[in-house]
Amino acid sequence: MNMLAKDFGDDFLWGVATAASQIEGAATTYGRGASIWDTFSKRNGKIKKSHNPEIACDFYHQYKTDIALVKTLGFKIFRFSISWSRILPEGRGSINAEGIQFYHHVIDECLKQGITPYVTLYHWDLPETLAKHGGWTAFSINADFIAFVTLCAKTYGDKVKNWIVINEPFGFTSLGYMLGIHAPGETGLTNFFSAVKHTALAQADGGKILRAEVDNANIGTTFSCSEIIPYTQNASDLLAAKRIDCLMNRLFIEPTLGMGFPTAGWDVLEKFAVSHSLWRYQERMTFDFDYIGLQNYFPLVIKYNAFIPVIQAWEVKAKSRKKPHTAMGWEINAESFYNIIKQFAAYPKVKNIMITENGAAFIDKLIAGRVHDEDRIEYFKLYLAAMLKAKNEGINITGYMAWTLMDNFEWAEGYDARFGLIYNDFKTQERTIKDSGLWWKDFLSEGNRK
Ligand code: BGC
Numbered sequence: 001m002n003m004l005a006k007d008f009g010d011d012f013l014w015g016v017a018t019a020a021s022q023i024e025g026a027a028t029t030y031g032r033g034a035s036i037w038d039t040f041s042k043r044n045g046k047i048k049k050s051h052n053p054e055i056a057c058d059f060y061h062q063y064k065t066d067i068a069l070v071k072t073l074g075f076k077i078f079r080f081s082i083s084w085s086r087i088l089p090e091g092r093g094s095i096n097a098e099g100i101q102f103y104h105h106v107i108d109e110c111l112k113q114g115i116t117p118y119v120t121l122y123h124w125d126l127p128e129t130l131a132k133h134g135g136w137t138a139f140s141i142n143a144d145f146i147a148f149v150t151l152c153a154k155t156y157g158d159k160v161k162n163w164i165v166i167n168e169p170f171g172f173t174s175l176g177y178m179l180g181i182h183a184p185g186e187t188g189l190t191n192f193f194s195a196v197k198h199t200a201l202a203q204a205d206g207g208k209i210l211r212a213e214v215d216n217a218n219i220g221t222t223f224s225c226s227e228i229i230p231y232t233q234n235a236s237d238l239l240a241a242k243r244i245d246c247l248m249n250r251l252f253i254e255p256t257l258g259m260g261f262p263t264a265g266w267d268v269l270e271k272f273a274v275s276h277s278l279w280r281y282q283e284r285m286t287f288d289f290d291y292i293g294l295q296n297y298f299p300l301v302i303k304y305n306a307f308i309p310v311i312q313a314w315e316v317k318a319k320s321r322k323k324p325h326t327a328m329g330w331e332i333n334a335e336s337f338y339n340i341i342k343q344f345a346a347y348p349k350v351k352n353i354m355i356t357e358n359g360a361a362f363i364d365k366l367i368a369g370r371v372h373d374e375d376r377i378e379y380f381k382l383y384l385a386a387m388l389k390a391k392n393e394g395i396n397i398t399g400y401m402a403w404t405l406m407d408n409f410e411w412a413e414g415y416d417a418r419f420g421l422i423y424n425d426f427k428t429q430e431r432t433i434k435d436s437g438l439w440w441k442d443f444l445s446e447g448n449r450k
Pocket of ligand 1: 171
């Protein structure tokens with residue numbers, strides 16, 4: 001395939017994405033307060049091999065060389081997130097000046113190296129003190145989030161113009177408040193739906209604050225998205241797939257577009273809307289984002305299953321369907337990437353789409369100073385081609401960010417799931433650009449004619 005970066009247009013934006021808890025380290029120093037991931041990782045059996053984010057990639061100390069690596073690879077955008085408890089150790093109230101300074105340094109370094117910072121305000125690391133007050137299930141979280149966003153906007157708004165309010169609201173509300181497999185480890189539908197409501201409010205509140213505080217801001221937020229494929233065309237499988245689509249794809253974007261929650265798709269959502277009087281908040285949940293960030297990792301094949309409470313749906317895994325998959329067991333299916341982009345682009349109010357995360361974990365081996373990750377190169381080629389197809393059909397896709405700069409703390413998977421374009425040796429913190437990183441470098445410099 002003869003795909004070139006310039007096929008995407010001269011103004012197409014290429015970037016690489018990260019998140020604070022996954023890379024920064026320095027979790028207990030320089031005045032930082034604990035986040036829910038610090039405490040969650042101390043709970044038995046929650047994180048593979050009892051790994052924790054205390055040191056992670058030590059980005060806190062190595063940000064200069066890491067930003068230089070972003071540049072070496074040819075990316076023009078560096079996406080990172082602000083650790084709420086680094087600047088507000090208790091989540092609210094007193095400010096940690098050292099934390100504030102740290103992000104000034106990171107932003108200044110980006111600007112000095114000609115890299116545009118894209119700043120995520122919330123990438124899953126709630127301050128532990130706020131979790132004690134109920135976290136995202138508590139009514140008070142919205143006032144705290146407003147104060148946090150206002151502080152960030154006023155502090156960095158002169159230098160940072162590109163913002164992402166929330167990373168994957170469905171991701172952390174479902175994994176952290178319904179299934180209990182991510183921090184803070186809460187479970188059950190009551191917690192989940194309270195968290196959904198407050199997160200949907202925070203998403204729009206955040207956008208409105210940025211609009212008011214930052215001149216010429218380019219404001220986005222991100223959604224995880226997965227094509228939902230019914231296992232068969234039987235009515236029961238079709239309905240099960242529809243329920244999962246409501247949850248995984250529609251739950252957070254539709255309120256922000258002014259459409260309310262997708263209650264017509266599933267009676268459980270209807271009950272949630274009624275019991276929380278959500279009609280009262282419709283306007284507050286609406287915000288006209290400048291761009292919508294989509295993050296795609298896998299499609300899901302869904303089958304009806306009467307034994308699963310509430311959703312009565314079951315995922316038929318890629319492995320059991322004998323489909324190619326990554327080290328996470330996630331199906332490699334670029335066609336589904338194309339399909340889900342089209343699904344989101346079909347909302348009339350979505351003005352422009354940025355792919356704010358896409359990438360894959362494979363079993364990488366560092367041998368004689370090289371990581372030959374051909375599988376990851378193939379993955380990117382397939383997914384970029386699918387994105388180009390959508391773009392060429394007229395979908396307004398303005399940029400793409402690869403996940404992720406370097407191997408990092410992959411949440412409940414600990415350090416074993418490697419998604420990076422750069423290999424990290426977690427003992428020495430030595431970085432080695434993988435072959436996929438070199439491929440990106442070639443691709444972005446137009447040197448590659450593959
Ligand atoms: C998250 C990242 C995560 C990636 C791979 C996304 O859902 O935003 O933080 O590392 O998926 O699991």
